[in-house]
Amino acid sequence: SQTIHQWPATLVQPVGxxxxxxxxxxxxxxxxxxxxxxAAGRGLQLLFYSVGIGQISSEVPxxxxxxxxxxxxxxxxxxxxxxxxxxxxxxxxxGTDTQYFGPGTRLTVL
Amino acid sequence: xxxxxxxxxxxxxxxxxxxxxCTYTDSSSTYLYWYKQEPGAGLQLLTYIFSNMDMxxxxxxxxxxxxxxxxxxxxxxxxQTGDSAIYxxxxxxxxxxxxxxxxxxxxxxxxxxx
Numbered sequence: 001s002q003t004i005h006q007w008p009a010t011l012v013q014p015v016g017x018x019x020x021x022x023x024x025x026x027x028x029x030x031x032x033x034x035x036x037x038x039a040a041g042r043g044l045q046l047l048f049y050s051v052g053i054g055q056i057s058s059e060v061p062x063x064x065x066x067x068x069x070x071x072x073x074x075x076x077x078x079x080x081x082x083x084x085x086x087x088x089x090x091x092x093x094x095g096t097d098t099q100y101f102g103p104g105t106r107l108t109v110l
Numbered sequence: 111x112x113x114x115x116x117x118x119x120x121x122x123x124x125x126x127x128x129x130x131x132c133t134y135t136d137s138s139s140t141y142l143y144w145y146k147q148e149p150g151a152g153l154q155l156l157t158y159i160f161s162n163m164d165m166x167x168x169x170x171x172x173x174x175x176x177x178x179x180x181x182x183x184x185x186x187x188x189x190q191t192g193d194s195a196i197y198x199x200x201x202x203x204x205x206x207x208x209x210x211x212x213x214x215x216x217x218x219x220x221x222x223x224x
Contacts, residue, residue: 004152006152041216042216043114043198043200043213043214043215043216043217044153044198044200044212044214045214046212090152090153092153098155099155101152101153101154101155102152103151103152104150104151104152106150
């Protein structure tokens with residue numbers, strides 16, 4: 001069965017520190033993967049999507065970046081976090097007739 | 111730009127029906143979705159409806175679509191305390207695939223009182 005893992009579940013980081021969030025998928029190959037962010041009081045916003053290894057599309061300009069080093073691994077990174085990067089980050093995989101979201105990472109930037 | 115609007119809160123008594131409403135602006139929306147997010151958890155796709163449908167029913171869930179008014183609703187029959195969660199409405203032009211660019215509303219927090 002298809003599963004999405006995300007870690008860490010919770011993260012508290014100081015402003016200006018780096019970030020690395022990892023998402024891995026099981027039970028499928030060559031998935032289309034997505035990073036969403038849910039900021040407080042706002043809906044989900046698509047940040048990045050990837051249709052294959054090394055292929056990243058960015059939806060919004062920001063200080064975040066994404067990488068797809070392996071077929072089933074999607075990483076969200078930042079060199080220097082901002083206060084506005086706080087939020088709930090969700091990784092997702094879209095299959096042919098359904099969608100799977102990971103459990104999310106709660107990031108607090110202080 | 112595209113926008114999806116929802117009321118932020120809804121409170122109902124256990125056993126009553128809940129109706130969560132959503133409006134959207136993108137006339138090219140093809141798919142409309144309802145997601146459930148329980149506290150501290152990721153999203154769960156509850157159901158979706160294709161834009162050429164008026165209604166879709168799945169057990170206790172009924173989705174109604176008024177394409178003319180760009181209005182979508184989710185009705186939960188016999189609401190239970192386990193239905194307490196945030197419900198997100200979303201729309202897209204494509205079903206996932208290489209786009210996956212869902213436009214989400216801000217979510218409606220449903221509180222079910224015993």
